[in-house]
Amino acid sequence: MKEWQNIACEFQNQWNFPNCLGALDGKHVQIIPPPHCGSLYYNYKQFNSIVLLALVDANYRFTYVDIGSYGRISDVGVFNSCSLSSALQDNSPLNLPPDNELPGSNVISPYVIVADDAFALQRHIMKPFPARNLTYEQRIYNYRLSRARRVVENAFGIMCSKFRVFSKAIPLAPEKVETVVMACCCLHST
Numbered sequence: 001m002k003e004w005q006n007i008a009c010e011f012q013n014q015w016n017f018p019n020c021l022g023a024l025d026g027k028h029v030q031i032i033p034p035p036h037c038g039s040l041y042y043n044y045k046q047f048n049s050i051v052l053l054a055l056v057d058a059n060y061r062f063t064y065v066d067i068g069s070y071g072r073i074s075d076v077g078v079f080n081s082c083s084l085s086s087a088l089q090d091n092s093p094l095n096l097p098p099d100n101e102l103p104g105s106n107v108i109s110p111y112v113i114v115a116d117d118a119f120a121l122q123r124h125i126m127k128p129f130p131a132r133n134l135t136y137e138q139r140i141y142n143y144r145l146s147r148a149r150r151v152v153e154n155a156f157g158i159m160c161s162k163f164r165v166f167s168k169a170i171p172l173a174p175e176k177v178e179t180v181v182m183a184c185c186c187l188h189s190t
Contacts, residue, residue: 001095008097008111010058017114017148018102022055022063024115024125025152026075029067030169031177041174043071050174052156052181053078055113058148060155061189068178076118088113088124096124114149159188 004021011020028049033041041048049071055064066082079085087093099110112126119127128142160166163184170177 001097004095004111005097007057007063011148012103014058015144015148015151017144019100019109019111020058020114020148021096021111021124022057022113023149023152024053024055024079024113024119025149025156026078027052027054027156028071029166029177029181031071031174032169032171034173039072041071044074047071048169050177050181051075051078052185053082054152054155054185055084056152056155058151060151060158062155062185063189065182065185067181067185068174074118076120079119088122114145116149155188159184162188 007021008019011022012018028043028045028047029052030047030049031041033048041050043049050067051069051071051073053066053069053075054062057063064084066078066084069078069081097111099108101107102109110123112124114126117127117130119125121127126145128145129138131142134142165180165184170180172180
């Protein structure tokens with residue numbers, strides 16, 4: 001529980017977003033597809049890939065990864081079938097901190113993960129308001145959520161620039177690509 005609280009404190013201090021446990025997003029890792037796989041790996045960006053779904057802390061470190069889903073599956077589809085999604089439904093395995101007051105108010109709020117608008121709003125998943133007819137407060141919220149959420153996109157960018165294996169399609173079997181990606185995530189986060 002203390003580790004989660006430390007992450008939330010870092011998000012509050014660095015990105016002005018309280019009670020945040022991490023930023024969640026997916027990245028398509030380009031691969032050369034195995035023979036006879038059809039369109040399993042072919043994604044909406046029009047190349048073959050496996051998906052890296054990641055939860056990142058305020059300092060660009062990976063705290064959770066799910067690697068290897070077919071490229072044709074959306075980030076939300078990967079999230080809905082991953083162990084993090086299941087654990088968020090049943091808080092006990094994650095040992096999340098109890099709901100807490102937001103700074104400077106009496107409002108009690110759960111600890112949350114920030115994600116883009118493709119994800120479904122849940123007790124522990126926050127996403128931006130739709131971009132139509134927003135109030136001033138909603139625009140401020142969207143701005144702060146966007147700042148916090150960019151951490152995961154920046155982490156992907158930093159890792160890809162550090163490990164040039166991501167600069168083109170990885171010419172290995174998908175199972176081996178999963179191992180390479182996991183190693184890069186671990187090395188990036190140390």
